[in-house]
Amino acid sequence: MEMSVRAAGVAWVRQAASTTLSGLVSSRAAGPDFLRALAILLVMLWHLPRPATPAMLEGLKQYGWTGVDLFFVLSGYLIGTQLLAKVARGQKVNFRDFYLKRALRILPAFLVVLAVYVFLPALRENPTMQAPWRFLTFTMNFGLDYRATGGFTQAWSLCVEEHFYLVFPVLVLLLSRLRWGGWTLVLACGVLLGGMLLRAALWEDAMSAPLADNATASLAPAYLEAIYYPTYCRLDGLLFGALLAAFKAFKPDLWRRYGDPRWTLVAGMVAIALAVLVFHYPATPGFRGPTLTLVGAVFGYPLLALGCACVLAASLEWERAFGAWRVPGAGTIAILSYSIYLTHKLSSHATELLFGKESMNGVGGFALYFVSSIAVGAVLWAAVERPFLLIRDRMLPPARATNT
Template sequence: MSRLPGLDLLRAIAIVWVMFFHASGADLGSPWMPMSQFGWMGVDLFFALSGYLIGWQVLRPLSQGQRLSFADFYLRRAFRVLPAFWVVLALYLWWPAFRERPGLESAWQFLTFTLNLLIDYEHNKAFSHAWSLCVEEHFYLVFPLLALWLTRKPALWKTALLVAAVVIGGMALRAWVWHLSLADGANAWVENVYYPTWMRLDGLLFGVVLAAIRAYRPDAWAAMMRRSGVLALLGVVAVGAAIAVSQQRLGLLASVWSFPLVSLGMALLVAAGAAEQRWTGRLRVPGAGWLAAASFSLYLTHKASFHLAQTAYGEQLEGSGVLALAAYAGAALVGGALLHYSVERPFLRLRERLARRRAQTAANAGASTTTSA
């Protein structure tokens, strides 16, 4: 899928919003508080984008009666995620000064992507933002198999039932776990309500629903694309509603309702951004394309970059407002750029070369088979 300016803009907004959220520990001044307070929603935007883009990769060939190559899918995901992740994990493990907090979970939790299920958040907060990567990896593992099963005999009622079960079941489960964790405070809420994969399926689900509409209901998708402005407006309204119910972030109302509301809003914005022929999909903002391309590297490194900058210049920057913002943003951009250009991009290029080689090998094998026949 070629890059679209509208989706790149959304990805850039997501990473900037997340970085504001994680920079809230630095003294950036009160004008930035509204952005940092709800920056956790940037992760839900990433989930909606991933659900749509990965969903389209998987569902497009299935909707056309083609065979889904699991080897190609998992190879692409591995080259996309693992090299940069492993490099940053090595820095966290072997360079204690790199850690934004002193406590770090065991390497095996990161390597098996079980961090979000087993973390001791009170004592081991370093690199804890890898929880969302664990959710994504679980999605990559399960979704192609689930999609293959559901599309053998596709039916609207099966999809609707699954969507309702995931959304309503997630809300009920969060309400139940919230009551169980009520007396244990914020750390227990993070471990039991916020991080586990089964609690955070809404964004991925709504993104996949968009991909399913595009793949199996092209007329409905075309109608949605013609109304991309309306979708964008509805998305903003839904995100605003999520912000309204999230004023007490650890409360029951926010725990139950904020995730499906923000996920719905983000999915609507993704749909608007996917409208290639409309202004919502063609909107270009200087720098957004680079931020989108480097968003994964920025996500992996930004908390450590903030920490290193604060360690070196924190006292001088304290209370300086815009100057502090520029310094911490610069540190995050430098850290992300180093990882992006030294590790992420080279492996993505290697992935494309391997993909072309595999395609050529398959074409040659097909030609040989035809000739023999």
């Protein structure tokens, strides 16, 4: 018995080692992978040290934070597809399988990185951070002041997604048992309008504080704490992603008729352009990039989410437009995106400790930042994330092409 268990363990290790990134890339959807790669690169650009930022990317850097909103739309769609496709086929939602898959997908890499932050404080990009229990309970995005507890702050978006994972399956179950399908639209409109009204209500208190001095963004810390980080203000992207999944699952005929990538891409770009306009209205002298306005806080996020959802819809028809062609490297970056997201701030700080702060200057600093961040993410993926995904696939039948 002992020998058979050992042999099984050796076989599993060999399987994990022999599974190459290139093999995984070829089995995934090219369109969503391109957007996932774009999202993580935008986030990395947002956190890129300013001395290492090329002049040609200064304007784009101001919008690097939108990569998180794109991640939200992708998550809403992918999780929505997993659950809603089953409901559309008349199958039941298996809560145990869903939550176990999510846990094995999210927790191992997250806990390893959290342990590094807790037990190796010298590697933190900021000497202070919230108490570990706030991370373990996924509540650190509430009352988050990056000036006081700035370590591992990127985990705020993971908290939002975890809350979505917990609640969305229950909503799917409840809505699937209601006779009138219109309740889905009623709930969606309630979430959308409720978020807009809530951000409007929080605006006055948030903007009573002075703007941040940080030259990388015209964002007030109080605004981030009250409006940007909390889950209840940031559901737009997840909502539009889930609605896209519902439309594709329950209205396939309409999807085939109106899902032409030429129109959805144009609609998406128009919505994103409108989001940029409302984030800039009225223009604030002396600031570049997104400015803090009531119009932007209320309307900017849903417009951005709508635009990302339309672009995602166009990407789902990638093969129709581009055939088998893929953007070189996009699939690899997409696979590594979660591990990169968790570690890129640690990696950047560790690089500065190793080579000196002056290493993060100019073109060399730009290349060093991205190469080191991707390399560290690849190590975490190979050592932790991928092995646990193999465990998940052994325990549970893998979902069809969900890229999760």
